[in-house]
Amino acid sequence: xxxxxxxxxxxxxLGCFACYDYRHTDKKTKPSEAxxxxxxxxxxxxxxxxxxxxxxxxxxxxxxxxxxxxxxGGFNQVWNAIGPxxxxxxxLCLAVHPQDTNILWAGSxxxxxxxxxxxxxxxxxxxxxxxxxxxxxxxxxxxxPQNPAVLYAGTGEVYxxxxxxxxxxFRTTRGTYGIGILKTTDGGITWSKSLDWSYGQLRxxxxxxxNPLRPSTVYAAxxxxxxxxxxxxxxWKTINAVKMAVDIELIPSDTNRIxxxxxxxxxxxxxxxxxxxxxxxxxxxLAGGLPASYSGKTMLGATPLQAGVLYASVGNAFVQAxxxxxxxxxxxxxxxxxxxxxxxxxxxxxxxxxxxxMANTLIWVGIDSWKSTNSGLTVTRKSRWSAWYxxxxxxxxxxxxxxxxxxxxxxxxxxxxxPNKVYMVTDxxxxxxxxxxESFQGRNGGYQTQQFYANMGYSTTNPALxxxxxxxxxxxxxxxxxxxxxxxxxxxxxxxxxxxxxQIMYGSSQYLNIARSNDKGGSFSYIGxxxxxxxxxxxxxxxxxxxxxxxxxYAGAQSLFRSDDGGDNWANxxxxxxxxxDNILTIAVHPKNPELVWLSTVPVQSDSAKVFKLxxxxxxxxxxxxxxxxxxxxxxxxxxxxxxxYTAFAGFNTRHVYKTIxxxxxxxxxxxxxxxxxxxTLLIDPLQPDHIYVGNDLGVWVxxxxxxxxxxxxxxxxxxxxxxHLGISADRKLCVATYGLGVWQT
Numbered sequence: 001x002x003x004x005x006x007x008x009x010x011x012x013x014l015g016c017f018a019c020y021d022y023r024h025t026d027k028k029t030k031p032s033e034a035x036x037x038x039x040x041x042x043x044x045x046x047x048x049x050x051x052x053x054x055x056x057x058x059x060x061x062x063x064x065x066x067x068x069x070x071x072x073g074g075f076n077q078v079w080n081a082i083g084p085x086x087x088x089x090x091x092l093c094l095a096v097h098p099q100d101t102n103i104l105w106a107g108s109x110x111x112x113x114x115x116x117x118x119x120x121x122x123x124x125x126x127x128x129x130x131x132x133x134x135x136x137x138x139x140x141x142x143x144x145p146q147n148p149a150v151l152y153a154g155t156g157e158v159y160x161x162x163x164x165x166x167x168x169x170f171r172t173t174r175g176t177y178g179i180g181i182l183k184t185t186d187g188g189i190t191w192s193k194s195l196d197w198s199y200g201q202l203r204x205x206x207x208x209x210x211n212p213l214r215p216s217t218v219y220a221a222x223x224x225x226x227x228x229x230x231x232x233x234x235x236w237k238t239i240n241a242v243k244m245a246v247d248i249e250l251i252p253s254d255t256n257r258i259x260x261x262x263x264x265x266x267x268x269x270x271x272x273x274x275x276x277x278x279x280x281x282x283x284x285x286l287a288g289g290l291p292a293s294y295s296g297k298t299m300l301g302a303t304p305l306q307a308g309v310l311y312a313s314v315g316n317a318f319v320q321a322x323x324x325x326x327x328x329x330x331x332x333x334x335x336x337x338x339x340x341x342x343x344x345x346x347x348x349x350x351x352x353x354x355x356x357x358m359a360n361t362l363i364w365v366g367i368d369s370w371k372s373t374n375s376g377l378t379v380t381r382k383s384r385w386s387a388w389y390x391x392x393x394x395x396x397x398x399x400x401x402x403x404x405x406x407x408x409x410x411x412x413x414x415x416x417x418x419p420n421k422v423y424m425v426t427d428x429x430x431x432x433x434x435x436x437x438e439s440f441q442g443r444n445g446g447y448q449t450q451q452f453y454a455n456m457g458y459s460t461t462n463p464a465l466x467x468x469x470x471x472x473x474x475x476x477x478x479x480x481x482x483x484x485x486x487x488x489x490x491x492x493x494x495x496x497x498x499x500x501x502x503q504i505m506y507g508s509s510q511y512l513n514i515a516r517s518n519d520k521g522g523s524f525s526y527i528g529x530x531x532x533x534x535x536x537x538x539x540x541x542x543x544x545x546x547x548x549x550x551x552x553x554y555a556g557a558q559s560l561f562r563s564d565d566g567g568d569n570w571a572n573x574x575x576x577x578x579x580x581x582d583n584i585l586t587i588a589v590h591p592k593n594p595e596l597v598w599l600s601t602v603p604v605q606s607d608s609a610k611v612f613k614l615x616x617x618x619x620x621x622x623x624x625x626x627x628x629x630x631x632x633x634x635x636x637x638x639x640x641x642x643x644x645x646y647t648a649f650a651g652f653n654t655r656h657v658y659k660t661i662x663x664x665x666x667x668x669x670x671x672x673x674x675x676x677x678x679x680x681t682l683l684i685d686p687l688q689p690d691h692i693y694v695g696n697d698l699g700v701w702v703x704x705x706x707x708x709x710x711x712x713x714x715x716x717x718x719x720x721x722x723x724x725h726l727g728i729s730a731d732r733k734l735c736v737a738t739y740g741l742g743v744w745q746t
Contacts, residue, residue, distance in 0.1 A: 456468035556599060
C-alpha cells in the first residue's frame, strides 16, 4: 500500500455577475445565478450517477507516485509558467506571520498554497508552495502563534453540501472539495496529512482556529461539522455534528467559549450560530433576535476590546439577511444594518472584521468593501469593483485607482499589531489597506492562480501571442510578457485567433457572448444574432473558427450557428435545436474540410449526453452511437483522414478516450494507461498525427502510437495541474491552460 493516500480534488468554479464590467455589458447576464460556474463541473464529473468518485483520484495519484520516474515515460520536460503574473486568481483565505508580517500565506481557490516574504509587494512577490499533494482549493490557513513554523491548511471549497465541483456548462454550486487538512512543522518545506479525507465525498474545511493559550488545541469548521484536536492535529473529534460548519470565533480571554456558524446554499435546516461555554463539550443554537434560519452562510467578527461583543454577517442565498450585533456573548442580538453588501450571493462571499483599538469601527465586505464607525448603524461603501483598469498593468503595479478592490471579497482581516492595516482576499486576488479601509492596493505580483477555460487562441506565426478567458477575471492577451493585457470584462470564456491574420481575435464571456477584434485586441465589438442570443447556452458557450477557412465561424447554443464572414452575419445551420433543447458543449471543425463539423451536447431537456456529426454539404446530421453516456468534453479530428476522430469524456467509472477509424460508425476505447478521472481536452499534433496529448484533472498525458498506450507527460509540472485546454504555439511549444495555475508551456 502506498504510504500516503492522495485524493486529488476536482473543483468547481463559479462565474460572478459582480465581475461584469460596465464598459462591456454582457448581453445575457444572470445575476441570480452567482454559482452557475459550479454546477457545470459538478455535472460533468458526477453525471450520470450524481456521485463524484473521489477515490478514483486517490487511486490514480497513488499509482503515479508508486511508479515514480517510470510513470513519466522518460519525459523530463522543463515546464515554464507564462502567467498571468499581474492578475490575481480567486483566493479564499490569508494568514499573516505573527512575528514577521512580511510573510503571508494565501489559500487559492484552485491553485493550492502560496507564500510571500515581501508582504505581497513586488512583481514576483508570491511563490507557489509545493506540498507533495495535488491540492487545489485551500479555504483555511492557521499559524501557531507560539511557533509560526507550524501551519495547518484546510482544503476544499464547498458552499452546497455534497453538491460542488467546477463549471463549464451550467453554473449553480461553486467550489472544490478537499483532501482534508495538511500540516507543516518546518515553515512549509514539508507537509503531511493531519486529517485524511482521501476517500471522502465532497468534503471541505472552511475555517481553522488555534487556541492562542493552548496551541495544541485546534478547531476546524468542515462540511462534517465542527472538529477539535487536542494533540496538534494528530487526532480529530467531531464536537458539533451539525453539517456545514463555516466560521469559528474564539474569545481570547475565555477560550472555553467557542462560536461556530453553520450554513449551506439553499439548505435552511442546518443553518444557525452555535455557542459552547464549556470548551466544546456541548453547544446550543443561539436565537434572541437572530433569524430562525437562513439559506446562505454567516460570518463572525469580534473585538478584543469588548469580550461580549460580536458581529454576524448573515446571508441568504440571493440577498443579505443583515448585520447583527450582540453585547452579551450571543444571548441576544440586534439587527444593526440591512445593507445588502453581498447581494445575490449571501451563500458565497461576505465577511466582517472589527478594529483592534476602536471597538465601534468595522469593515463589512461582500461584492465591495463597506465601513462603519458606529457599530454598523450606518455603513459607507469604500471600494468599487468596477473601477479596475483595462489594458496592460505591470505585475505588482496598480490594478485600479485607490478605491479599487476586486469583486467578491471572501475574507477580511485586520493585521495583528497594525490596527489600521486591513487585508482582503477576493476573486481577483489579495488587496490591502493601510488606512483602515479608506483606500486600497493590490498585492498580486507573481500570484499565478487564474482559472482558465477552453478554448484558448494561439497565433500560428507569433509564439508570443495567446488569448484566453479566465473565471471571474475577464479575457486577456499574452504578448510575450507574463503580465497579460485585459481586453474584455465578465467571466472570460472561449477565445480564438484567426490563423491567417493575427489582427483578428475573438473572445467571449459567459453564455456565448462573443466579441471580435480587428486590430489585434486593441478594441472589441460584440457579435452574434438575435436568434443565437435568445437561445440557452452553456456557461462556457463554445465557438470555433474553421482552420482551413477562418472566416467561417461556428457557435453553439441549443442550435449550431454559422457565420461565413467572420461573425457579422449568422445562420442556423442545424435546422433548429440539435438535440431537443439540450445545450451544445463542444465543437470540432475538420482541419481541411470546413463543412464537416462534430459536436457534443449536455443533457438539459433530455437525460443523455450525446455526440453528433454534421456534414453541411449534404445537411446530414448523424447521432453518434457507441460512446459512453458522459459529458464529451472535447473532440479531435485527424488532419489528413476524415474517418479518424477521438473523443474525451468527463465523469468516472468509464473509459475516457474513444477512437473511430470509420467516420464514427464504430468506436473503441483507446486509453490504456490513462487514469479513471475526468478528461477535459485532446490535441493531435498536426505534424505528427500519431502523437496525441490529453489533459485531465491530473495533468498532461501523451500517446506516440495513435492512442494505443498513454504515458504521463507532466511529471515535472506542479502536482495540482488541472488541465482545461492544450494548444501548440508557433514555435512548437505545448501550451497548457489550467484551472487554478494559469498557463504553462513546455
